[in-house]
Amino acid sequence: QKEVEQDPGPLSVPEGAIVSLNCTYSNSAFQYFMWYRQYSRKGPELLMYTYSSGNKEDGRFTAQVDKSSKYISLFIRDSQPSDSATYLCAMVDTGRRALTFGSGTRLQVQP
Amino acid sequence: NAGVTQTPKFQVLKTGQSMTLQCAQDMNHNSMYWYRQDPGMGLRLIYYSASEGTTDKGEVPNGYNVSRLNKREFSLRLESAAPSQTSVYFCASSILGRETDTQYFGPGTRLTVL
Numbered sequence: 001q002k003e004v005e006q007d008p009g010p011l012s013v014p015e016g017a018i019v020s021l022n023c024t025y026s027n028s029a030f031q032y033f034m035w036y037r038q039y040s041r042k043g044p045e046l047l048m049y050t051y052s053s054g055n056k057e058d059g060r061f062t063a064q065v066d067k068s069s070k071y072i073s074l075f076i077r078d079s080q081p082s083d084s085a086t087y088l089c090a091m092v093d094t095g096r097r098a099l100t101f102g103s104g105t106r107l108q109v110q111p
Numbered sequence: 112n113a114g115v116t117q118t119p120k121f122q123v124l125k126t127g128q129s130m131t132l133q134c135a136q137d138m139n140h141n142s143m144y145w146y147r148q149d150p151g152m153g154l155r156l157i158y159y160s161a162s163e164g165t166t167d168k169g170e171v172p173n174g175y176n177v178s179r180l181n182k183r184e185f186s187l188r189l190e191s192a193a194p195s196q197t198s199v200y201f202c203a204s205s206i207l208g209r210e211t212d213t214q215y216f217g218p219g220t221r222l223t224v225l
Contacts, residue, residue: 008151032210041219043203043217044154044201044216045215045216092210092211098156098159098169101155103152104153
């Protein structure tokens with residue numbers, strides 16, 4: 001069983017929709033949670049990170065962490081075609097000093 | 112300021128051939144990483160270098176070797192390529208290698224082993 005599970009999609013939504021992307025994890029030692037965005041044929045880039053349960057907002061993006069349920073989410077409001085990409089969740093077990101990635105969800109925002 | 116650069120962008124090898132993937136960063140970062148990305152598997156850490164002169168194994172180190180040539184450069188070598196090493200390889204760097212430090216990724220090298 002993978003430590004981090006993420007639905008691969010693709011998830012197709014119309015422009016302006018609210019998008020919800022999710023990951024579940026099994027390792028209670030994960031302390032830091034991140035979302036990376038990866039455009040086609042490019043390297044991942046950090047979108048947001050948080051290290052506590054609750055919500056963190058940055059513009060149209062909101063990251064949510066529920067440590068009791070081992071569940072994290074990324075919400076995108078007013079989605080744009082330029083948001084079309086693969087979104088990867090990543091987590092850090094401080095004992096390992098390395099990122100553990102989900103497999104990524106491919107998002108397509110239709111104009 | 113180019114960030115993290117990788118060469119080559121694409122490579123096709125035959126089974127048993129060797130090659131070295133090159134990575135360089137111009138951000139004066141201390142820590143550097145090599146990942147591979149396979150469909151349905153996400154990114155998996157192959158090796159990392161916390162600082163110049165040190166290297167450590169990651170999750171999937173078998174079949175690979177690394178060299179931290181200097182603070183800027185971190186290379187990944189495949190001594191005898193196998194079809195299972197067909198993947199997209201990403202190099203990344205971070206300023207101090209702490210858990211909360213952002214990792215900056217290069218554009219990747221697409222490797223096919225026949």
